Amino acid sequence: MTAFGATELLADCGLIVAAGGSSSRFGHGNKLLMDLAGLPVFCHCLRAFLPLLPAGHAVLVVPAVSEPLFAAALAAAGWGERVRLVPGGASRQASVQAGLAALPAAATIVAVQDAARPLATAELLARCVASARACGSGVAAHRVVDTIKAATAEGAVTATPDRRALWAAETPQVFRRDWLAAAYELVARDGLEVTDDAQAVQLAGHPVQLVESQQDNLKITRAADLPLANFILAQRRAEANDVT
Numbered sequence: 509m510t511a512f513g514a515t516e517l518l519a520d521c522g523l524i525v526a527a528g529g530s531s532s533r534f535g536h537g538n539k540l541l542m543d544l545a546g547l548p549v550f551c552h553c554l555r556a557f558l559p560l561l562p563a564g565h566a567v568l569v570v571p572a573v574s575e576p577l578f579a580a581a582l583a584a585a586g587w588g589e590r591v592r593l594v595p596g597g598a599s600r601q602a603s604v605q606a607g608l609a610a611l612p613a614a615a616t617i618v619a620v621q622d623a624a625r626p627l628a629t630a631e632l633l634a635r636c637v638a639s640a641r642a643c644g645s646g647v648a649a650h651r652v653v654d655t656i657k658a659a660t661a662e663g664a665v666t667a668t669p670d671r672r673a674l675w676a677a678e679t680p681q682v683f684r685r686d687w688l689a690a691a692y693e694l695v696a697r698d699g700l701e702v703t704d705d706a707q708a709v710q711l712a713g714h715p716v717q718l719v720e721s722q723q724d725n726l727k728i729t730r731a732a733d734l735p736l737a738n739f740i741l742a743q744r745r746a747e748a749n750d751v752t
């Protein structure tokens with residue numbers, strides 16, 4: 509039985525956990541090594557996702573200088589043999605490319621997960637994988653509830669007349685491996701910068717299917733995000749206790 513009660517092992521799926529950033533907006537050291545409800549931030553998505561994956565199908569991409577710290581945290585969690593450590597690059601896209609090269613050939617579906625999104629659930633991953641198997645892509649996202657403005661020299665303009673069409677992308681972002689590999693080869697060849705994997709796949713001409721995220725799938729970016737993530741986890745634990 510897997511983490512969320514399903515019986516299916518995602519045997520064709522490989523996981524790249526992007527943890528190679530510098531936490532500059534966080535401002536208090538490496539945000540991914542900060543404690544969140546008793547685990548380092550980066551360990552939460554691994555705890556949710558590893559039970560769904562075959563051994564050897566998970567890579568963690570980290571800054572080379574911090575590799576010993578991440579290795580120690582993986583060993584403390586008992587995952588030292590389950591997760592392959594890979595040195596990251598100067599950008600998220602470079603880190604993801606490094607992770608992609610380290611996945612076994614059996615991983616024909618690839619999930620990319622921000623280590624900075626500790627609240628992603630196994631259920632969301634499974635839905636994104638199902639979408640990628642069906643149509644090549646499955647990207648976690650939530651509907652935008654604010655009116656989005658674009659700043660211009662003439663003043664702010666509303667990004668689109670129909671706000672209902674706007675979504676905020678999250679992770680996991682899951683794709684056919686051949687699509688993702690070709691997309692990142694294209695952006696590297698053409699010197700393009702992308703801020704998420706879906707943008708690379710879109711630039712390569714493939715359709716990006718959004719998968720609505722049912723829960724707060726917060727990205728730890730600024731220091732204030734950490735207590736908020738703690739609150740959300742506490743709420744989830746309380747709800748789980750209420751149903752048992």
Ligand SMILES: Nc1ccn([C@@H]2O[C@H](COP(=O)(O)OP(=O)(O)OP(=O)(O)O)[C@@H](O)[C@H]2O)c(=O)n1
Nearest residue numbers: 526527528529530531532533599600603623624
């Ligand atoms: N060179 C990089 C940059 C980012 N990331 C990862 O991509 C995810 C999303 O990036 P972000 O939240 O922006 O993290 P940082 O780049 O560390 O943040 P900042 O921009 O504030 O420095 C994070 O899990 C981060 O570790 C990565 O693997 N390699």
Ligand SMILES: C[C@](O)(CO)[C@H](O)COP(=O)(O)O
Nearest residue numbers: 600622677678679703704727
């Ligand atoms: C991948 C991502 O989380 C999707 O919203 C986002 O683009 C990451 O941006 P960051 O600046 O690298 O955190």
